[in-house]
Amino acid sequence: MKRFLGFVKKEFIHIFRDYRTLIILFGLPAVEILIFGFVVRTDINDAGVAILDLSKDETTQKLTDKILSSGFFKKTDDLLNYNDIDRIFKKGHTRAVIVFEEDFGARLIKEGKATVSIIADASEPNVATLVSNYASAIISGFNREMNSTLLSAAPVVMPEVRMYFNPSLKSHFMFVPGVITLIMILICALMTSVTITREKEFGTMEVLLVSPLKPVQIILGKVTPYFLLSFINIITILVLSWFVFGLPVKGSIVLLMLETMLYILMSLTIGIFISTVSKTMQQAIFISAIGLLLPTILLSGFIFPIENMPKIYDYVSSILPPRYFIVIIKNIMIKGTGFMYVWKETLIIALMTVLFMVFSIKKFSLRLQ
């Protein structure tokens, strides 16, 4: 035990000696949470729209004003004919063109109907759908106002809504847990895999292997300091997201801390596993940064909900631990549910931890060549 403590102390000295890395280690997650809490959002304001008004009457003017004053849109241009649409889309600042047909107002009075076309630039389908939906909603609101006297007498169903868990519909609620999950797994995996392969590459691993320390002790000693550092990191992040984004921990903090520790442990074992299969630091970095980065962003449900993906990705993403942690952290932080609601996810992460440990121990050999 004393030997082991000595080894851990050595690791701490190694870490603290390189103060630049240390600054990055603590600064990076904090800065990223701050940046992304503000930046990664999916609501739209000030999307560029151009108006093609072939009628130019009172009604089209009113409707245009209503659309532009909503705060979602800003006008980029007034178009004169249909050929302009392609030209303005190719420039790239206009997300949609709103086209009023000829004699719009007259038709509305005479025939009782008139048509607005919303032409959206679907090279970014998510923006196109949002812009279309927003504009359609504004127009149907305009319809209702126009006919409010006619409709008020009728017996209609009036739905009322309560947005659960996130009443003011902030994007933070979706993304802050995601960013925490993403950053922790990447940093933990990177740190451990690099610190172990570094010893291999410099040949100091051999020195450690011939010492009386057991391989398990070496690995544990490598991981312990990072475990503590990561834990401090997570606490910083949680405090930040509480103060800056008002994201409270509704559920039990103790449970959240325990789950976080488990997740950190799992991420560290992934790092160990990567280090046992790679010979050089470059290789370890390649696997843990480039190999893990995109799948974690895209398949874990961080930005893109898994329910929306084709069925097969339900299975593909089930091998990614972040997927489960995002569920856990959202349940505990935002919904405030207890262990009963997250035991399955917890069990899976625990199993993965054991699995990676077993793999690593099997793969870890006393001889380097």
Added chain:
Amino acid sequence: MRTVLFLIRKEFLQIFRNKFIGRAIFAVPLIQLLILVPAVTFELKYVDLCIIDNDCSVESRELISRLEGSPFFNVRYMTWSEKKAEDLLYGNKCSAIINIPADFGEELGAGRPAKILTRINAINAMNGQLTWAYLNGVINSYNENIIAQNQPLMQASVIPQIRVTNRYWYNEMLNYKYYMLPGILVILVTAIGFMLAGLNLVHEKEIGTIEQINVTPVRKSQFILAKMVPFFIIGLVDLGIGLILGKILFNIPFEGSIPLLFLGSSIFLVAVLGLALFISTFSSTQQQYMFVAFFFIIIFILMSGIFTPFESMPLWAQKFDLINPVAHLIRFNRMVILKGSGIADVSKELLLLSGIAVLFTTFAVRKYRKTA
């Protein structure tokens, strides 16, 4: 010139000597492209509903059957228990609860407005809003039906209605693959170039071989150039393979000019590699470099507007994106590939990219010291 060629040859030998890296720089992007591109979509396929029908009248059943008939809703659970419904919502088993009060049919029959109560899981604000919008759509059509029944004289057509038609240009079916492929490709090329080029230089520092080069008459700019060219070529090859794959497997349309696309990508690669080498000149270990590079990569990617709309970022983030090469290239790629924008349309992006490229590369050459 010959010196540079020899140096470049040395770099290539060193990169491909490591069998894993040599294969991974081509295999990893392609595999990720194949797996990730079809996965990603913002499209809300369907919403699982839990309905509490306290009324069980003809009217409430009519409303439920309309919800069942809608392609967006999937009535998964029917219950009378408020508690059970909440449990389902908390346990992610359903995304919305619709509560029909006991007097629903009665009120409607008496010609008064009737209420229904909806609870929606809005942790994902976008899905919450969409669910609400779809639900309103179903209820509106239900309402129109009631109005038409109750007042046969006042047909729906007499009420002046503005109709909306939606059309989507450049991607009528809203195919997310067209949108994701250029983006994911850019990310992969960035990550590989940025990580490997920088690590390569720091590695030489760490094992001391950089001093052997420092004592030779190789110029600073030649040295940086030689470090840049191999990853520049690898980046372009990766990009080319990725585009071919996109064309064959996902049938991505190519509206614009391919030389223009490669011109933009080349300038972009110089910018990214310049920054990578600049950072590596003041990192002393690979670990340090890796963390800084990692920081930049994540920021560049998530702030580029690839996954989330550019307009929803705060103004300071949009300003920051002026120096984010990834943001420019992603816009550029989508414009050229999907919309067929010409060089005049994308001149702003090209100019900004060139500016960044010159800036970062100059930094790298100036900052690099031949003294230890």
